[in-house]
Amino acid sequence: MSTYSIKDLEQLSGIKAHTLRIWEQRYKLLMPKRTDTNIRYYEDQDLKLILNVALLNDNGYKISKIAKMSVEEMREEVYSLTKRTLTHEDQIHALTICMIEMDEERFDKILSTNILKIGFEQTMLHIIYPFLAKVGVLWQTGAINPAHEHFISNLVRQKLIVAIDGQMYRDRGRKFLLFLPEGELHEIGLLFAAYLIKAKGHKVIYLGQSTPYEDLLSVFKLHTPDFLLTVITTSPSSEHIQQYVSSLSEHFPQSNILLTGNQVIGKDLDTPPNVKILTAFKQIKVFLEEMETVG
Secondary structure, three states, rough: EEEEOHHHHHHOOOOOOOOOOHHHHOOOOOEEEOOOOOOEEEEHHHHHHHHHHHHHHOOOOOOHHHHOOHHHHHHHHHHHOOOOOOOHHHHHHHHHHHHHOHHHHOOOOHHHHHHHHHHHHHHHHHHHHHHHHHHHHHHHHHOOHHHHHHHHHHHHHHHHHHHHHHOOOOOOOOOOEEEEEEEEEEEEOHHHHHHHHHOOOOOEEEEEEEEEEEHHHHHHHHHHOEEEEEEEEOOOOOOHHHHHHHHHHHOOOOOOOEEEEOOOOOOOOOOOOOOOOOOOHHHHHHHHHHHHHHH
16 A cells, blocks of 8 residues: 655645645545654545545535545546546546556546547547656656556557557558667657557558667668657666767668657757657657658
8 A cells, every 4th residue: 555645645636735734624535644753644545535536626516515425426426527528637637546546447438538539649649648747757756656657558558559550551651660779668659659650651660669779770671661760768878878879870871760758859969960859749740741741
Protein backbone atom coordinates (compact mmCIF):
# COMPACT_ATOMS: atom_id res chain seq x y z
CA MET A 1 0.00 0.00 0.00
CA SER A 2 1.33 3.44 -0.98
CA THR A 3 1.31 6.49 1.23
CA TYR A 4 0.97 10.13 0.13
CA SER A 5 1.63 13.54 1.59
CA ILE A 6 -0.91 16.32 1.18
CA LYS A 7 1.42 17.79 -1.50
CA ASP A 8 1.15 14.51 -3.42
CA LEU A 9 -2.64 14.79 -3.29
CA GLU A 10 -2.37 18.37 -4.51
CA GLN A 11 -0.21 17.35 -7.48
CA LEU A 12 -2.41 14.43 -8.46
CA SER A 13 -5.79 16.11 -8.03
CA GLY A 14 -5.04 19.74 -8.81
CA ILE A 15 -6.74 20.80 -5.55
CA LYS A 16 -4.68 23.12 -3.37
CA ALA A 17 -3.46 21.68 -0.06
CA HIS A 18 -5.16 24.55 1.78
CA THR A 19 -8.52 23.62 0.21
CA LEU A 20 -8.02 19.95 1.04
CA ARG A 21 -7.46 20.83 4.70
CA ILE A 22 -10.65 22.92 4.76
CA TRP A 23 -12.62 20.04 3.24
CA GLU A 24 -11.16 17.71 5.84
CA GLN A 25 -12.29 19.92 8.68
CA ARG A 26 -15.66 21.00 7.30
CA TYR A 27 -16.90 17.88 5.51
CA LYS A 28 -14.74 15.10 6.97
CA LEU A 29 -13.93 14.01 3.41
CA LEU A 30 -10.48 12.75 4.35
CA MET A 31 -9.22 11.13 7.52
CA PRO A 32 -5.40 11.31 7.41
CA LYS A 33 -3.31 9.02 9.54
CA ARG A 34 -0.20 10.11 11.40
CA THR A 35 3.27 8.69 11.73
CA ASP A 36 4.99 8.11 15.07
CA THR A 37 6.46 11.59 14.68
CA ASN A 38 2.97 13.09 14.12
CA ILE A 39 3.36 13.70 10.37
CA ARG A 40 0.08 13.42 8.45
CA TYR A 41 -0.14 10.94 5.57
CA TYR A 42 -2.79 9.51 3.28
CA GLU A 43 -3.36 6.06 1.79
CA ASP A 44 -4.59 4.73 -1.55
CA GLN A 45 -8.27 4.99 -0.69
CA ASP A 46 -7.83 8.66 0.26
CA LEU A 47 -6.17 9.42 -3.07
CA LYS A 48 -8.86 7.60 -5.06
CA LEU A 49 -11.54 9.47 -3.17
CA ILE A 50 -10.05 12.92 -3.70
CA LEU A 51 -9.48 12.29 -7.43
CA ASN A 52 -13.17 11.52 -7.82
CA VAL A 53 -14.12 14.53 -5.71
CA ALA A 54 -11.90 16.80 -7.85
CA LEU A 55 -13.45 15.68 -11.13
CA LEU A 56 -16.99 16.10 -9.83
CA ASN A 57 -16.18 19.50 -8.34
CA ASP A 58 -14.58 20.66 -11.60
CA ASN A 59 -17.83 19.78 -13.39
CA GLY A 60 -20.11 21.89 -11.23
CA TYR A 61 -20.97 19.56 -8.34
CA LYS A 62 -21.04 21.43 -5.02
CA ILE A 63 -18.65 20.06 -2.44
CA SER A 64 -21.49 19.91 0.10
CA LYS A 65 -23.39 17.55 -2.22
CA ILE A 66 -20.30 15.45 -3.01
CA ALA A 67 -19.57 15.01 0.69
CA LYS A 68 -22.93 13.28 1.14
CA MET A 69 -22.24 10.70 -1.59
CA SER A 70 -20.98 7.21 -0.86
CA VAL A 71 -17.73 6.11 -2.48
CA GLU A 72 -19.67 3.97 -4.96
CA GLU A 73 -22.04 6.82 -5.83
CA MET A 74 -19.03 9.04 -6.57
CA ARG A 75 -17.47 6.39 -8.81
CA GLU A 76 -20.68 5.91 -10.77
CA GLU A 77 -21.17 9.66 -11.19
CA VAL A 78 -17.60 10.05 -12.44
CA TYR A 79 -18.04 7.16 -14.85
CA SER A 80 -21.25 8.73 -16.13
CA LEU A 81 -19.41 12.01 -16.68
CA THR A 82 -16.62 10.42 -18.70
CA LYS A 83 -19.17 9.06 -21.18
CA ARG A 84 -20.42 12.57 -21.92
CA THR A 85 -18.60 15.37 -23.71
CA LEU A 86 -15.85 16.47 -21.33
CA THR A 87 -12.82 18.67 -21.86
CA HIS A 88 -9.50 17.02 -22.65
CA GLU A 89 -8.33 17.94 -19.15
CA ASP A 90 -11.32 16.11 -17.63
CA GLN A 91 -10.53 13.01 -19.68
CA ILE A 92 -6.91 13.16 -18.52
CA HIS A 93 -8.14 13.44 -14.94
CA ALA A 94 -10.40 10.41 -15.44
CA LEU A 95 -7.46 8.42 -16.83
CA THR A 96 -5.43 9.40 -13.76
CA ILE A 97 -8.14 7.86 -11.57
CA CYS A 98 -8.02 4.66 -13.64
CA MET A 99 -4.24 4.57 -13.27
CA ILE A 100 -4.33 4.91 -9.50
CA GLU A 101 -7.03 2.24 -9.24
CA MET A 102 -5.32 0.12 -11.94
CA ASP A 103 -8.75 -0.19 -13.54
CA GLU A 104 -7.92 -1.57 -16.99
CA GLU A 105 -11.53 -1.96 -18.10
CA ARG A 106 -12.48 1.63 -17.40
CA PHE A 107 -9.21 2.96 -18.81
CA ASP A 108 -9.92 1.08 -22.04
CA LYS A 109 -13.49 2.36 -22.20
CA ILE A 110 -12.40 5.97 -21.78
CA LEU A 111 -9.81 5.66 -24.54
CA SER A 112 -12.19 3.79 -26.85
CA THR A 113 -14.91 6.41 -26.35
CA ASN A 114 -12.51 9.22 -27.20
CA ILE A 115 -11.18 7.38 -30.25
CA LEU A 116 -14.74 6.97 -31.55
CA LYS A 117 -15.53 10.65 -30.94
CA ILE A 118 -12.39 12.42 -32.13
CA GLY A 119 -10.29 9.72 -33.83
CA PHE A 120 -7.15 7.88 -32.80
CA GLU A 121 -4.69 10.58 -33.83
CA GLN A 122 -6.45 13.40 -31.95
CA THR A 123 -6.88 11.17 -28.90
CA MET A 124 -3.13 10.54 -28.89
CA LEU A 125 -2.18 14.19 -29.38
CA HIS A 126 -4.67 15.85 -27.03
CA ILE A 127 -5.36 13.24 -24.36
CA ILE A 128 -2.85 10.39 -24.22
CA TYR A 129 0.33 12.44 -24.72
CA PRO A 130 -0.55 15.13 -22.15
CA PHE A 131 -1.62 12.34 -19.79
CA LEU A 132 1.71 10.51 -20.24
CA ALA A 133 3.55 13.78 -19.63
CA LYS A 134 1.61 14.12 -16.37
CA VAL A 135 2.45 10.52 -15.45
CA GLY A 136 6.14 11.26 -16.05
CA VAL A 137 6.09 14.24 -13.71
CA LEU A 138 4.20 12.30 -11.04
CA TRP A 139 6.68 9.42 -11.28
CA GLN A 140 9.68 11.76 -11.01
CA THR A 141 8.25 13.44 -7.91
CA GLY A 142 7.44 10.08 -6.29
CA ALA A 143 3.66 10.66 -6.26
CA ILE A 144 3.16 7.37 -8.13
CA ASN A 145 5.28 4.24 -8.28
CA PRO A 146 6.83 2.45 -11.29
CA ALA A 147 4.01 -0.12 -11.32
CA HIS A 148 1.53 2.62 -12.23
CA GLU A 149 3.74 3.81 -15.09
CA HIS A 150 4.23 0.27 -16.45
CA PHE A 151 0.50 -0.42 -16.20
CA ILE A 152 -0.38 2.65 -18.26
CA SER A 153 2.45 2.28 -20.79
CA ASN A 154 1.47 -1.29 -21.59
CA LEU A 155 -2.19 -0.38 -22.14
CA VAL A 156 -1.29 2.53 -24.44
CA ARG A 157 1.23 0.34 -26.24
CA GLN A 158 -1.47 -2.25 -26.96
CA LYS A 159 -3.74 0.45 -28.44
CA LEU A 160 -0.94 1.72 -30.66
CA ILE A 161 -0.03 -1.72 -31.99
CA VAL A 162 -3.66 -2.42 -32.94
CA ALA A 163 -3.91 0.99 -34.65
CA ILE A 164 -0.64 0.45 -36.56
CA ASP A 165 -1.78 -2.96 -37.80
CA GLY A 166 -4.84 -1.31 -39.31
CA GLN A 167 -2.79 0.91 -41.65
CA MET A 168 -1.84 -0.09 -45.18
CA TYR A 169 1.34 0.58 -47.20
CA ARG A 170 0.87 2.24 -50.61
CA ASP A 171 3.16 1.42 -53.53
CA ARG A 172 4.36 5.00 -53.93
CA GLY A 173 5.16 5.41 -50.25
CA ARG A 174 8.65 6.15 -48.94
CA LYS A 175 10.66 3.89 -46.67
CA PHE A 176 11.25 4.79 -42.99
CA LEU A 177 13.54 2.97 -40.56
CA LEU A 178 12.42 3.50 -36.95
CA PHE A 179 14.56 2.61 -33.95
CA LEU A 180 15.55 3.61 -30.45
CA PRO A 181 19.24 4.00 -29.53
CA GLU A 182 20.89 1.36 -27.40
CA GLY A 183 19.72 1.75 -23.79
CA GLU A 184 16.59 3.70 -24.77
CA LEU A 185 13.40 1.93 -23.67
CA HIS A 186 10.68 4.62 -23.93
CA GLU A 187 8.80 3.21 -26.92
CA ILE A 188 5.41 4.99 -26.94
CA GLY A 189 6.66 7.92 -29.01
CA LEU A 190 8.28 5.68 -31.60
CA LEU A 191 5.12 3.59 -31.92
CA PHE A 192 3.03 6.73 -32.44
CA ALA A 193 5.48 7.89 -35.11
CA ALA A 194 5.09 4.49 -36.81
CA TYR A 195 1.31 4.95 -36.76
CA LEU A 196 1.50 8.45 -38.30
CA ILE A 197 3.89 7.28 -41.02
CA LYS A 198 1.89 4.17 -41.92
CA ALA A 199 -1.35 6.20 -41.88
CA LYS A 200 0.13 8.23 -44.74
CA GLY A 201 0.82 5.04 -46.71
CA HIS A 202 4.59 4.82 -46.19
CA LYS A 203 6.58 1.70 -45.36
CA VAL A 204 7.89 1.31 -41.81
CA ILE A 205 10.80 -0.92 -40.83
CA TYR A 206 10.44 -1.04 -37.07
CA LEU A 207 13.40 -2.08 -34.90
CA GLY A 208 12.01 -0.86 -31.58
CA GLN A 209 13.79 -0.50 -28.25
CA SER A 210 17.52 -0.41 -27.54
CA THR A 211 18.88 -1.04 -31.04
CA PRO A 212 22.63 -1.80 -31.11
CA TYR A 213 24.44 0.47 -33.55
CA GLU A 214 25.87 -2.51 -35.47
CA ASP A 215 22.34 -3.85 -36.02
CA LEU A 216 21.22 -0.44 -37.26
CA LEU A 217 24.05 -0.42 -39.81
CA SER A 218 23.25 -3.92 -41.08
CA VAL A 219 19.50 -3.29 -41.39
CA PHE A 220 20.17 0.00 -43.18
CA LYS A 221 22.45 -1.76 -45.67
CA LEU A 222 19.75 -4.35 -46.34
CA HIS A 223 16.82 -1.94 -46.81
CA THR A 224 18.44 1.45 -47.68
CA PRO A 225 15.55 3.51 -46.24
CA ASP A 226 14.85 7.08 -47.31
CA PHE A 227 14.47 8.22 -43.71
CA LEU A 228 15.70 7.24 -40.26
CA LEU A 229 13.62 8.30 -37.27
CA THR A 230 14.39 7.95 -33.59
CA VAL A 231 13.07 9.30 -30.29
CA ILE A 232 15.80 10.05 -27.73
CA THR A 233 14.39 10.48 -24.23
CA THR A 234 17.18 9.32 -21.91
CA SER A 235 19.89 7.56 -23.93
CA PRO A 236 22.42 8.62 -25.15
CA SER A 237 23.02 10.95 -22.22
CA SER A 238 23.47 14.70 -22.62
CA GLU A 239 27.28 14.46 -22.73
CA HIS A 240 27.17 11.90 -25.57
CA ILE A 241 24.22 13.11 -27.64
CA GLN A 242 26.22 15.38 -29.98
CA GLN A 243 28.60 12.54 -30.80
CA TYR A 244 25.65 10.24 -31.51
CA VAL A 245 23.94 12.75 -33.82
CA SER A 246 27.17 13.36 -35.72
CA SER A 247 27.74 9.61 -36.05
CA LEU A 248 24.27 9.07 -37.50
CA SER A 249 24.87 11.81 -40.06
CA GLU A 250 28.27 10.37 -41.00
CA HIS A 251 27.15 6.74 -41.37
CA PHE A 252 23.89 7.47 -43.20
CA PRO A 253 24.78 10.45 -45.44
CA GLN A 254 22.24 9.58 -48.16
CA SER A 255 19.26 9.41 -45.78
CA ASN A 256 17.28 12.09 -44.01
CA ILE A 257 17.55 11.63 -40.24
CA LEU A 258 14.61 12.77 -38.09
CA LEU A 259 15.17 13.20 -34.36
CA THR A 260 12.85 14.06 -31.50
CA GLY A 261 12.75 13.56 -27.72
CA ASN A 262 13.93 15.32 -24.56
CA GLN A 263 17.63 14.79 -25.28
CA VAL A 264 17.54 16.73 -28.57
CA ILE A 265 14.64 19.20 -28.29
CA GLY A 266 15.79 22.63 -27.14
CA LYS A 267 19.43 21.56 -26.90
CA ASP A 268 22.25 23.50 -28.52
CA LEU A 269 23.22 20.76 -30.96
CA ASP A 270 25.16 21.07 -34.17
CA THR A 271 22.82 19.44 -36.70
CA PRO A 272 24.35 18.43 -40.04
CA PRO A 273 22.35 19.14 -43.26
CA ASN A 274 20.76 15.68 -43.36
CA VAL A 275 19.53 15.86 -39.73
CA LYS A 276 16.25 17.49 -38.73
CA ILE A 277 14.99 17.91 -35.15
CA LEU A 278 11.21 17.73 -34.68
CA THR A 279 10.13 19.63 -31.58
CA ALA A 280 6.73 17.90 -31.19
CA PHE A 281 4.90 14.90 -32.55
CA LYS A 282 2.57 17.24 -34.42
CA GLN A 283 5.63 18.17 -36.47
CA ILE A 284 5.93 14.59 -37.70
CA LYS A 285 2.48 14.88 -39.23
CA VAL A 286 3.33 18.30 -40.70
CA PHE A 287 6.57 16.91 -42.13
CA LEU A 288 4.70 14.02 -43.77
CA GLU A 289 2.10 16.36 -45.24
CA GLU A 290 4.80 18.67 -46.61
CA MET A 291 6.56 15.67 -48.09
CA GLU A 292 3.34 14.71 -49.91
CA THR A 293 2.99 18.24 -51.30
CA VAL A 294 6.56 18.25 -52.58
CA GLY A 295 6.19 14.70 -53.91
